[in-house]
Each structure stands twice: as C-alpha cells, then as structure tokens.
Amino acid sequence: MMAGIGSQVMKSVTSIMFARNSHLIYRQLQLNIIGKQCKFSTNNVVETTASNENDPAPVFFNNDVQQLLKTLTRADPKKVFRLRKEGKPISVSVYKFMTNEELDAEMKKASQRMDKLLQMPPVVKKRTPITNIIAKNPEIQGYDTAKYIFTDITYGIKNSDRLIAVREPDGLLRHANWDERFRMNQIYFPTEGRELTPPRMFQGEYLQDLMKREEYEFVLDRACIQYDPDDPEFHRITQFVYESVNNSSMYAKLRSTRHYGPLVFHLAWNKNIDNLLIENIKNDLIEDARLLIQLYNKINKTAKSAEINYDGDDVKYIQQYIDLESPNRGKMTATINAYKELVAARKVVHDGIKKAHGLE
Structure with missing residues (x-):
C-alpha cells in the first residue's frame, strides 16, 4: 500500500489527502515503477552500501573476534543487573523456596538474560548517501510547489527495505534520502524512545558536559536508540565517547556492559x-x-x-x-x-x- 506525504519546506510532514488531479502524479509514479525505465527495488538502496572497502563488519562478526570481545567484557552479574535510573518504578523483590533443580533452572535463565543484556551493538561501515534517480518527467514541472513522498506502509516489511520515493516539484522522481527515510519510518512505524529531532545531548557543549560527568554508558545507550549502526552520526558519537574513555582511562565505567566490546574493537581497529x-x-x-x-x-x-x-x-x-x-x-x-x-x-x-x- 502506498501513502503520499507532502510538505512545503520538509520541516514538518503531514498526511496528504490527494486533491483533484493529484491522482495524475500517483499514476505517473505507478507507471515509472512498473516501467522498464524505473526498475524500482530495494536493491537500489543496498547498492549504496555495497562496497566493503575498510568495512569493519566482517572482522567484528568473526567468531574468534566475537569470543575474545565477550571474554574481555568480563560479565559481572552485580553490574549487569544493578538498579538503573530509567524513570521506571523499582520492582518489588520476590523470595521463593526452591529445590536444587529449580535453582539451577533459574540460574540458567538469569545467565541467558545477562547474555541478552550484554549483546554488543554491531560495528559496521558508514552508509553512503542515496542518490538514485528513478525517472525525470519535466512535463509535470510546476504542477505543485511541494515535494510528494510516497511510502510503502505495508506491515511486515523491514524499515531498511521499505520502498520510499520522492517526487520533486521539477518532475524528478528519486529514491528518498536517509533523512527522509528516517522521518517516514518513524512517522508510520515509530521506534520507542526515538525522536524525529535528535536530542541536543549529542551536540557540542552538551556532549562535552556528559563526558565530564562520565555518563559514557548513558550516552551510548541513547545513541543506540536514536540512530542505526551505519548512521554517520552514530559513528561520530560513539567514537567521541570511546576516545573520551580512552583518554581518561575510565575503562571500568564500560566494563561488564554491552559497550565494552565495541570500545575494545575500536581501539584495536585503530x-x-x-x-x-x-x-x-x-x-x-x-x-x-x-x-x-x-x-x-x-x-x-x-x-x-x-x-x-x-x-x-x-x-x-x-x-x-x-x-x-x-x-x-x-x-x-x-x-x-x-x-x-x-x-x-x-x-x-x-x-x-x-x-x-x-x-x-
């Protein structure tokens, strides 16, 4: 199912109820998608990140490297399961009488939960800009002064694979860039905790202040929510935090957390x-x-x-x-x-x- 979105300045995106004759634009998009000239597919998006030059992902996901990173993390249950300031009510402790078998089963569950909490954010290459053009239709130039964004809102499709196209006022039909994809995906299928406008905590003096307060884990956790691992902003923020930790030798702040492995990998990679x-x-x-x-x-x-x-x-x-x-x-x-x-x-x-x- 395709949904159309229009915006005069692209600062705020609102749903469009197609006005009279707007079906012509939608029809033109359909023809371009179906036509041989278009070949619209998710492969076009994938091609923008296909290069493996200086790509850390194959090395990071190597079994031996993963095992070394997990061992170096030194999982400490007291730190992993510690109380955290997340603005949520603290659950009441529950005490139970158990047999040895039941205790072993609960210990196994706790170990599995700890492994899940220590799952490392992936280290991948920065994505490259999306510049793919689908079609040029100068005959419809001047039809409107706003851009139209066509978004496939079918359920069950990965956001990274979702078809999103933009019709420019000059008649150019192109793939949506990363910012437009982010906004459309967040509007139709919002990720909990993610904001359309990035928090100021990731910028300038605010980020510097957080480093002085040694809030390394907090910043990295928040970056994992706000950005995808291949986002240049995610790379900028995480590398800034890693270098701050390295310069101050505050490694203990991240040891036994899910971010220690990527920190160590970053240092070894560089x-x-x-x-x-x-x-x-x-x-x-x-x-x-x-x-x-x-x-x-x-x-x-x-x-x-x-x-x-x-x-x-x-x-x-x-x-x-x-x-x-x-x-x-x-x-x-x-x-x-x-x-x-x-x-x-x-x-x-x-x-x-x-x-x-x-x-x-």
Missing part, C-alpha cells in the same frame, strides 16, 4: 590499545592484557606482533608485543617492569609466610 594495556597491567588483569593483544593481532594480521606464538607465559607474550609493536614502548616497558617487580615482591612475601608456618 591500533591504539596501549592505554588499555597499561590499565590492565596496573590492575593486575594480565590475562585481559594478553587477550587484548591476541585480539589486536586477529584484527591487524599484518602487524609484527601477529607472528608471536603464545606459550602460556602472559608476561612474556606482552613483552614481545612491546618490543615489536608498541608505539609507546618506553611507557609500556616501565609498566610491565613495575608489574614484574610486584610479582617478585609477592613471591618473597608468600615464601616467607610458608617458611614461617613450617611448610618448607
């Missing part, structure tokens, strides 16, 4: 993992540091460190990365040496305790 490695080492997360380097090597297969073979010694593996690949070798070396000294001091204390208890 060959900028040293700050996170230092944070891992200083916080005695040596296994995480080793896994991060392995992720880096999976993503950057031409890196010198990709040739390192892991023999079970995490510190040695990290040291080899520092020697071969680290752009901050001095700082990284100082950090790993400090860790080695800490491990040696712990061993002395441990051996002293054993000796004092006569265990040696």
Whole structure:
C-alpha cells in the first residue's frame, strides 16, 4: 500500500489527502515503477552500501573476534543487573523456596538474560548517501510547489527495505534520502524512545558536559536508540565517547556492559590499545592484557606482533608485543617492569609466610 506525504519546506510532514488531479502524479509514479525505465527495488538502496572497502563488519562478526570481545567484557552479574535510573518504578523483590533443580533452572535463565543484556551493538561501515534517480518527467514541472513522498506502509516489511520515493516539484522522481527515510519510518512505524529531532545531548557543549560527568554508558545507550549502526552520526558519537574513555582511562565505567566490546574493537581497529594495556597491567588483569593483544593481532594480521606464538607465559607474550609493536614502548616497558617487580615482591612475601608456618 502506498501513502503520499507532502510538505512545503520538509520541516514538518503531514498526511496528504490527494486533491483533484493529484491522482495524475500517483499514476505517473505507478507507471515509472512498473516501467522498464524505473526498475524500482530495494536493491537500489543496498547498492549504496555495497562496497566493503575498510568495512569493519566482517572482522567484528568473526567468531574468534566475537569470543575474545565477550571474554574481555568480563560479565559481572552485580553490574549487569544493578538498579538503573530509567524513570521506571523499582520492582518489588520476590523470595521463593526452591529445590536444587529449580535453582539451577533459574540460574540458567538469569545467565541467558545477562547474555541478552550484554549483546554488543554491531560495528559496521558508514552508509553512503542515496542518490538514485528513478525517472525525470519535466512535463509535470510546476504542477505543485511541494515535494510528494510516497511510502510503502505495508506491515511486515523491514524499515531498511521499505520502498520510499520522492517526487520533486521539477518532475524528478528519486529514491528518498536517509533523512527522509528516517522521518517516514518513524512517522508510520515509530521506534520507542526515538525522536524525529535528535536530542541536543549529542551536540557540542552538551556532549562535552556528559563526558565530564562520565555518563559514557548513558550516552551510548541513547545513541543506540536514536540512530542505526551505519548512521554517520552514530559513528561520530560513539567514537567521541570511546576516545573520551580512552583518554581518561575510565575503562571500568564500560566494563561488564554491552559497550565494552565495541570500545575494545575500536581501539584495536585503530591500533591504539596501549592505554588499555597499561590499565590492565596496573590492575593486575594480565590475562585481559594478553587477550587484548591476541585480539589486536586477529584484527591487524599484518602487524609484527601477529607472528608471536603464545606459550602460556602472559608476561612474556606482552613483552614481545612491546618490543615489536608498541608505539609507546618506553611507557609500556616501565609498566610491565613495575608489574614484574610486584610479582617478585609477592613471591618473597608468600615464601616467607610458608617458611614461617613450617611448610618448607
């Protein structure tokens, strides 16, 4: 089913009841769609994003990369299921007596729910502008001063596949651009929480203020609602947040959230993992540091460190990365040496305790 929408300045879109003779415009659209000259299909939209040049999606969705990202997220039930400020009433706790079998079943459900809550937003390539022209009909130029938007409002069709066309006042019939598609989809099939006008929180000083308040997760959650993953604005906002987190080393704010994996992927994809490695080492997360380097090597297969073979010694593996690949070798070396000294001091204390208890 096709619905027509018209707007003088395209700032507000209202439903059109076709006036007399307006059926001629609709008829012309039908002829163009049916005619060989048009070939109107969703493939035209897909073609605008068909290029795989510098596309992170195939790497991000690689099974090994996904497993590393999930492991590095370090799911913490206390953080995942914590109370959140969402403006919703807090549910009352329910206490039950259960058998061991019932408890195991509930624990399994909780684990599945945690996995769902930690589902990472996809990392994909930015979409390219839609510039496909369907037909040029100068004979109807001047019929109206407003644009007409024809939207397929059939239920059950994905918004990304929905047929949306625009008739310009000069007779040009074209595919709707991304902004027009967003508005039409949001009008007919609104996404809960998504606004027609993007919130000011994503702009300038408002976004800077949120970064100062360390509201990283809040901004990323809101961006996931407002934008699609291939939207250039989504890329701008998420990358700004990731860089803010990286510069302030506030990784713990996103660890055990669904955004930690994309953050780590962003750093590895851009060959900028040293700050996170230092944070891992200083916080005695040596296994995480080793896994991060392995992720880096999976993503950057031409890196010198990709040739390192892991023999079970995490510190040695990290040291080899520092020697071969680290752009901050001095700082990284100082950090790993400090860790080695800490491990040696712990061993002395441990051996002293054993000796004092006569265990040696």
